[in-house]
Amino acid sequence: MSLASLACAVGASTASAAELELQGSRLVVSGTLDGSAIQEFNERLGSGTVRTVVFEDSFGGTAEAAGAFADAIRASGVQTEVRGQCMAACAYAFLAGKTHRFGYGLQVNGIMLPVAARPTAAELAVRWRGDEAHKTLADFTPAPNPVTAAVVTTAAATTAEAPAAPVEASVPPPRDNWQPEHGVLFTASPSLFGRIYNTYYCDGTQGRDFSKCERLPDADPYKLGVLTP
Numbered sequence: 001m002s003l004a005s006l007a008c009a010v011g012a013s014t015a016s017a018a019e020l021e022l023q024g025s026r027l028v029v030s031g032t033l034d035g036s037a038i039q040e041f042n043e044r045l046g047s048g049t050v051r052t053v054v055f056e057d058s059f060g061g062t063a064e065a066a067g068a069f070a071d072a073i074r075a076s077g078v079q080t081e082v083r084g085q086c087m088a089a090c091a092y093a094f095l096a097g098k099t100h101r102f103g104y105g106l107q108v109n110g111i112m113l114p115v116a117a118r119p120t121a122a123e124l125a126v127r128w129r130g131d132e133a134h135k136t137l138a139d140f141t142p143a144p145n146p147v148t149a150a151v152v153t154t155a156a157a158t159t160a161e162a163p164a165a166p167v168e169a170s171v172p173p174p175r176d177n178w179q180p181e182h183g184v185l186f187t188a189s190p191s192l193f194g195r196i197y198n199t200y201y202c203d204g205t206q207g208r209d210f211s212k213c214e215r216l217p218d219a220d221p222y223k224l225g226v227l228t229p
Contacts, residue, residue: 018058020044025051026081029069033061033089038068045076052079053097061089063178070096087112088178095128099228102188102195110187111226114178118201121218124184129225179204185213186221197221 018037021028027050029041044050053073066089073080073096080097082090084107091111094100102109119127182204188195199219206212221227 018061022050023054025049026054027052028054028056028083029090030056030058033058033065033069033093035062035065035068038065038072041069042072045072045078050076050078052081054081054083054103055086055090055094056082057084057086058090059085059087063089063092065089066092069093073097082109082111083107085110085112088114088183091183095226101227106190108187108189110185112181112183112185112202113226114183115201116178118203119184124216124219124224127224181207184216184219185210186226188221 016031018029018031018033018041020037020040021030022044027041027044029037045053069089070093073093077098080094080100081103082094082101083103083105086094091113094111113128181202183202185200185202187198187200189198197220199216199221200210200213201216202210202213222229
């Protein structure tokens, strides 16, 4: 039931840019973390009135934006909370909170943390704790092409011999190499006996049918540091 609800939520989502809404001391962030709202986000946190950042149904974004949101959250010392679904970029920003928790209510909460490969039990135990969570962003950020001395010399010689070719007005940035549906999925579903927590590894081939993901035993999100008490 949890995975079916999650699939419906993802299926109904649209790739809209991030939207911010201040609700008292809580700043609600929804939509895609594409960097378009980072300036406003920094200003909101800089005001000192925000105590908790609530990510609500945020279905992805870029690694660069994830790092920018995470840096702002970490610097301000606010708490973070997920209400509904939080995927990829959202999940890494969520982990930067002083405390990071699932919201209360009858909704199914879930976070999808992208991975480059299936993590071992030992990797799971430390991967998303403290600074380690932020370091893993480097796995998904394309490295710039190094400029060697030979390339510089050749370019200088070419410039001296011939007029420079026209330069493109804008060069598209390198794409992140993570897949939005490849990662470790943590879910919490309401029940008569409290919330039920489950963890899955999704290799990306399942698409939005998360029932095909592999359930991971002994992967309690509290023990792994993904959620804090």
